[in-house]
Every structure is written in structure tokens, then in C-alpha cells.
Amino acid sequence: MSSEGFPSFISAQLHYLVNHSPQTIKVEQVWSGCKYSGSLDRFTLLIPYCLDTIKWDVIYNADFPLAAPDVIFGPEDEEFHPFHDNSADVTATKNSLSDWNNKDPTRLLALIQELRDRYMTYQRKRVGEVDDDRLKFEYSTMLSREGIEMHMNSGVEKPEEVKFAVPLLDMNINKMVVGCPWRHQQRIYLQVIYPVNRKCQTTSLVGWHVHGEYLPHLEESLERQVLEAVSSIDVRRRFIEALAPLLGRPVETDSVFYRKALFFVASGNFSFLVLIFLSTQFPKQQPALMLQSSLYFNPQSMPIKSPLLTEYPWSPRWESSQMAERIFEFLVDESLNFKKYCSEGHLQQ
């Protein structure tokens, strides 16, 4: 996101919002409301909500930097009035707009967070009011789950439906993956979509797929899969480390998931690169290898590459050191073939 063209007080707040929000908020489009200066002062934010995004327009006035911004919600949310409800006037209570300070870069984020929280409450209330027996039942069983998000779709063209985003597994995946690249907390959600059926059929509860009961089983198997995936990262890392004494330090490695490694090797006066691709099924599935010459080029001036090599002696039961040794042995033999292949390709020019 570029904050160029914004007056500094807006760009400071926007920058803070994009970099500090717990969700990944994106700025979609920017506009200017000024006749003369052309300073950008209004933009559309894409805010993740219920495994989808909502679009809110934030309207500042570059000519009036002290004025608090205004927000335009989506066309579907005409009834969303975050600081008003019918029972009481919420404007009397303090909120993130009540003592606006444009010098404080954290304000926009605070405002958007508060509005998003209120939007969550608003959607939850709407879903709770839908006259559908099955939905009412599911609503009551899932309501207790922390962090659940709901969305009621009432578009004119689209069929009425209710979406749930149920957070699963209370585990910190970010901490489990060493060198994790994510700034935001990674979470796994279950998305459930119910078409709204106001004329309730007389189906018995037994026939329903009750999510309240289904969720614990789902979480159990998910947890197993997550743990397996995390431990397989470690297996791949150890394998790449075992290759280092034989092939030298890798030139490049995918240091988060260890799915790729690149080595620079020489056999006599013939030097080439070895690319190693590891699938998520490693070690059950053997790594795919590709050799790339650093000396020979094809007529398009691209380095000559070998086809993907997947047929060589392999056993998933070997120790990683043995795996590395076998690959090294295979590469010693294969380098001769590749050298021949390269020089032939070179001569053809």
C-alpha cells in the first residue's frame, strides 16, 4: 500500500492501521475530495469478516484536518448504526470518535476495531432474529464458541443465507512453526452456510447434522493433522541439514517450511546447481531433483536444465544421513549423464 498523496496526518493513521491491525486490512481504492489541492483523503478499506471481506469507505477531509473521519458502510448494511440503537442512545457513552485527535496515529485503527466489534454484535443479533428453527438450534449450540463470527446475507438477488465462521483449535500455530513468516495470528476456521428456510419443515432433530456435536470430532482430527504437518517440517529440515556435509551449504533454502533447497556443486571441472523439491508427503514420497547447468545455455540463453528426476533408489525407512548419502551417490553418477546432455545441447547450437 502506498500512502503517497495523502496529507501526513491521514497517512500516519492509515499506515498504523495497516501495520498494526490484528486482521489483514487492505486499502482498495483512494480518492480526493479536494477541488484545488487534489490531496487524497478518502479510501475504501477491505476488512476481513466471517471468512469474507466487508468494504467500508472512510471519508476524511484534507481541508479540515481537525475533523474526525466519517464512514460509509456497505449497501447491504443500511440498518447498521454502530453508535445508535433503538433502546438507548449510545452517543452519550464514550467511543472512539468522541474525543478525536488527528495527531494520534492509533485513532483510525481504534475506530475501525470498535466498528468491527459492533458490526459483529449487529450481525449476531440479525442472525438470532431469523425465523428458522434449524438455524435457531445451531445458533444456540454454537453461540458459546469464542470468536465466532456470523453474517446474514440478505441481498435482493442472492438467496438468503446465514454464514458462520467458527474458529477451531485453540493452538498457537505461529509459535509451532519456527521462523514463521506471518505477522497475524494463524487460525483455522470452519465455514458453515445455511440457506434460510423460513417455512420450517417438520424434520426431526435426529436427522440434522448437529454442528455442536460434530465440532469436537472435527477439532480432534484437525489437531492431529496440524501436529503432523508441523513435525514433518522438522523432518524435512533435518534432511536438508544432512545434505550439507556432502553437497556443501545450500545456496538457498525455504527456511520456513523446508520444501525447497538449492545447492551449488561441482564434479571435476563441471559445475551445476541441484534443486531439491520436497513434498508434504516426504519422506514417504522421495524428493524430486533437477539439475541446472551454470556453464551451458540453450539458444534462448537460458541455462540448460535436466528433466525432473524422481526415479532413484529410495526408502522412507532410511535415516536422513543415509538418504543424503544415497542422493549424493546418485548425483555423482547423474552428473556425468548431465554433462554429456549439456555438451550435446551446447553443440547443437
Next chain:
Amino acid sequence: MAYLQLQKIAISGPTLASMIQRLSSSPGDVDGFIFGHVTQITTLSDDTSSSDNSASQLTATITSFLCSGSPLSFYDALGRVNSPKVPSFNQQNHLLGWFSGRRQSAIRPSMREFAVTNSLSKIPQFKFSIKNSSETLSPCVFILFTTPLTDQLIHTHQYRAYQFNTSNKSFHAKSLDVVNIGPAFRGHYDNFAPNCALPLMNCSAMDEESMYANKEKVTDQKQLDLCAEGFQIERLRRLMGPEATNYTEALEDLYEKMLAKAESLTRLVESSSAKVFELENNNRKLRYKVSRSAGSE
């Protein structure tokens, strides 16, 4: 109180054009007030068999507006109306509601626009009576002006009129009836009410003049004399008949004096507008300075 629904909102072409002009000439977003009156028109239906054979319709007619020239002029960031900042109004012109004009934004009421409309409709002193009816209404009209987000070459402005439903707190889009002069709009002038009362001409005999009227006459004469530049009305008589040619010079002299006065007035207006423009520019510069310093701190 039951929700009284407006059938339509009427506005004269020049008033609408002038509102759009205010938006397009302002440096930033604008807002302001809408004045006018609401009339109940009872139309007889064809069906005479039923006892209640009349249908009444409410029409809001916008007669004037006041543009603030800056956003947030009479409300705060939360949209709470500061009622002393709302201008006073008279018997003919009620506060019907307000308008908001913002460039390059979606044509939907924003969070603050909802709050302002809601707050304005709740202030009891702004309630006004409907013509031809015993009912009262709160300011509930909101007109939104925007410029399109894309392609402003052909389509430069857009507007939407809403009535705010005070009972369920929601906006209802209403058609804005643009009233122009012509046979097609004759019906609109049935409920015409002049903004200024026409002055009553005293045509009756001179002997009925009271002391008060005499006094008024003296002040009127003084004002006239100011314009006449010392040219007495009696002298006009000499413009008739054969001696008229001798007096053209005197009359030309009068016109010249009047022109000079008009010219000096123009110059005064010009220099004062230049001063206003300079002040506005200065204000803008100060605002930019504030916005720059705000970001860097």
C-alpha cells in the same frame, strides 16, 4: 406520534442548480440547511361511494437553502446537532432538514449523516406545522449530493433525497421533483406561497394620511433623494414640451453621477471579495500547515 410519510419532495430547478453549484465551487465537502414548507393536499377520489373519499398527500416544497461552506458546521464528530448553530426561521420557511455534499464518495448516507438527521429530528423546537393540517412534523428531509467515483466527464453530479422515519430510524428514498416553469408544472403553483409579502400600496385618498404614514413618506423621500443626486422631481416636468432640449444635458449629468456611484460600488464589492478570497486562501494554507504538522509529530 405516527410516521407521516411525504409523498414527494419538490424543489425548483434554480434552487437545485444553485445547491449543486455550491458543492462544485467549494474547495471541499459542504453541508447546510434546507428550508421550505410541507403542505397537505387533499384530492378527491373518483370513488364517491365510500365515506372517506378523499386522499391526502403530503408534499414538501424546498424554497431555500443555506450552505455552510464547510463540513461539520453545526454538529460534532458523532453527529450530535448543536442547536444554537441552527439558523432561525420564520412562519413561511420551516427547517425541513439538511443536506450534505461530498466529492468522490458512495451515494449512501454515511454513519455521521444518519446521526445528524436523527439528532435534528429529535429537537422539539424545530417541529413545524403542516399547511392545511393540524399535524406537526420534525425536520426529516435529507438530500445527499456526491460526485461519481468514476467517469466524471459526462456525469458530474448525483443526488438523492430521503425522508427520515423517526419511529424506526431509517432513511426512505424519495423522488425529488424538480419544478420548472412551464405548462407541465402548473399544478405545482397551486400551493405557491410567496416568501416576501408584497408591499401594500396606499392608493386611497391623500387626506387619510396619518402621522405614521407621513413619517414613512419622509424617510422614503430621503432614500429617493440619495439616488436622485440632487435632481428634483419638479425638474422632470421640464422634459416635456419645447424646452426639453435644454434639459437633456442636466439629465445626462444625472445619469453620469448615478453611473459613477454604481461604479464605485462595484469597486467596493470587488475589493471586499478580493479580501474575502485572500482570507479564505490564508485559512486554507493554515489548515494545510496544521495537517502537515499533525502528521509529523
